[in-house]
Amino acid sequence: MTNLLEVENLTVKFPTRNGIFEAVRRISFSLGRERLGIVGESGSGKSMTGRAILRLIKKPGILEADRIALEGENLLDFSEKQMRSVRGHRISMIMQDPKFSLNPVMRIGDQICEAYRLHARSSRAEARKKTLTMLENVLIRDPERVFNAYPMKCLVAWGSVS
Ligand SMILES: Nc1ncnc2c1ncn2[C@@H]1O[C@H](COP(=O)(O)OP(=O)(O)OP(=O)(O)O)[C@@H](O)[C@H]1O
Ligand SMILES: [Mg+2]
Known part of the structure; x- marks a missing residue:
């Protein structure tokens, strides 16, 4: 069966005055039909990972990945319009801080x-x-x-x- 989600070599980085800051550094995981929890200290990149999967990293932030596949479809190939039909319909994110x-x-x-x-x-x-x-x-x-x-x-x- 196709995995629900596959993330391969995901990196999120931000240019800063002191050079490039890597908020997420080449993470990979796959999710079958189960639940997956990502645990890490504050600032370790959990929210950025979620935002990156939804392609919600705002400029000047940079998202790089070999593949972010939702049920076999690579979201990196999706247009912005296609992504809008993914967000809220197929993937949702509950933001933690009102x-x-x-x-x-x-x-x-x-x-x-x-x-x-x-x-x-x-x-x-x-x-x-x-x-x-x-x-x-x-x-x-x-x-x-x-x-x-x-x-x-x-x-x-x-x-x-x-
Ligand atoms: N616009 C930005 N420019 C530079 N660095 C940023 C920017 N936005 C976030 N970061 C950094 O990215 C890193 C990852 O942040 P993220 O919000 O994903 O952490 P988190 O694991 O969700 O933390 P928490 O448990 O507090 O929610 C942090 O070190 C944060 O300071
Ligand atoms: Mg967070």
């Missing part, structure tokens, strides 16, 4: 709706309903209130008094 992954000036519900509508092409009303169900499914209390809240409420409140 400070950097959520927009502080946009309501939580609107951010979830936006992502959902990009993939599902649904109406606003349908996306709203789906978003409330998703919040409920992950045991968020009072989904209606959370839908209308801002992710950085505490930070904003703190900023306004300091």
Whole structure:
């Protein structure tokens, strides 16, 4: 059976004032149908590995790999348009830090709706309903209130008094 994911010699590097910094250095692994955990100290390159697989390394960062194959298809050969149909449909990444992954000036519900509508092409009303169900499914209390809240409420409140 074809492996779900194969990563061969993946490197992510960034040019810095002191030369090239290698955030991920020639890693290879394959994933059959099982689950795979990558463990490492902070800054060891776990998130960069995930971003690289999704081809989300922003310039001036450089992604190099011999192959990143999803069910036998090399993602390195995919166009940006093809990658957009992979992201969120076939591979998803849950960003760990809301400070950097959520927009502080946009309501939580609107951010979830936006992502959902990009993939599902649904109406606003349908996306709203789906978003409330998703919040409920992950045991968020009072989904209606959370839908209308801002992710950085505490930070904003703190900023306004300091
Ligand atoms: N834009 C950048 N320019 C230079 N180096 C960067 C850049 N972005 C990230 N790095 C470096 O890449 C390395 C890998 O970071 P990464 O976020 O993948 O670590 P991590 O294993 O996910 O850590 P954590 O457990 O804290 O989430 C870190 O040393 C980080 O400082
Ligand atoms: Mg990380």
